[in-house]
Amino acid sequence: MNTLSGKNVLVTGASSGFGEAIALQFAQAGAHVALVARREEMLRALAQRIEPSGVRTIVCPCDVGDEAQVRATVDKIDAEFGQIDVLVNNAGTNVPNRTIVDTTTADFHAVVDVNLVSAFLFTSLLLPQMKERGAGTIINIASRAANFPSLLAGVAYSSAKMAMKALNQITNEEGNPHGVRACVINPGVAATPLLDRRPVPPPQETRHLMMQAEDIAATVLYAASLPQRANADRIDLYATSTEVY
Template sequence: MGRLSNQVALITGAGSGVGLAIAQAFLAEGAKLVLAGRDAAKLEKAAQSLNAGDAVTIVPTDITDPAAVAKLVEQATAAYGKIDILVNNAGTNLKARTMRELTPESWQTLIRTNLDGAFYCIQAVLPQMIARKDGVIVNINSVSGKRAYPLAGAAYVASKFGLAGLGNCLAAEERENNIRVSNIFPGEIDTPILEVRPNPVTEEARKVILKPADVASAVLFVATLPPHVSVPELIIKPTAHVYS
């Protein structure tokens, strides 16, 4: 019996990178999984790599559409009866990210994916967690949600600061319903999002930054703690980098 046996987890942005690594970690501990993401082909490939049969369900979803998110939660609940753990992992960035380069359209792209999408998922899952007086919500943030690093860009930073505030406020509001909310703030991670950096990331730099499995281990730690224990914030960074 794994530590997440009889638990159902909904993971957004689950087709690759950190989302897929979290799925692998949760599955190894006995959880049933609902994987969400925009790209149906990537989700199918991810599910095949997990090779878990009926323990994994994929639901292609655009989380920037509240109606689509409501349908996602309906399908997830219909598949397994409940959602115990929500992992808001979906996120994006753009190459043209400085304040001078941002447009109203590109600003909205980042805010809608990185912040609005998490809100829609929380809003759709929260009623059943409140009814059960139990639930875990993990927001995959970024150290850019703690420090306004120019490298990340103004819109990305704003979206991540907003996500931190959303998580902290939710945790305070729903603490009496035993709903635990954790904001995890990783430093640089070797994932496909690096491909949209304004300047290419060298192989040497990739060697010392976090791997998706590192972040997945942090998420698993939070998700497997006893119900009376909550981790509001967890910062994880490459040893070689400075956090200041």
């Protein structure tokens, strides 16, 4: 039996890309998974694929940019699924407008709310119970843009992802004395539908050189399966190929 078997895991942004792969790999490792995203039909299809693993799932349609919906979702998971051992703050988005001149305040809020504020909210709602139990793991999916903010990633996205590093640091300061750890993972470019939100999406024929969602999922599981006494505080995960960005 591995260390993840029987754990309760909550994955935001589980309907696509990294989140879908993360949920699948946790289920394959014997963990129960709470699936959070807006597109209910995608979450239901994923829950069906997970079913043969014999673990429990709960499907939670939720716009993570809406505080009331996040609060209601955490309440529902607590009541119907149980307390969470591993939280993966993965939901994220970007807007085609990347420059300061083109980015509207609404664009900025949309990106910051989904990438950053939601991670803060889920953390603030789940950290107290983790501290009380003396254990818990929070994984924040930030980005290479957290280390190297850029116009390619955009002003809103780069700002949100850099701030996730601060959130991770403070989660550790607050959580570590109570046995709770936080890990920020900074992936470089990976082949998921998120790339189609770029003003000029990368060509399909270069995408096989990029990291794939499964690679990020394997990294999340690595961090979550370390003994609770060890914390992979920050993992930078970049493509080996120099031909992709």
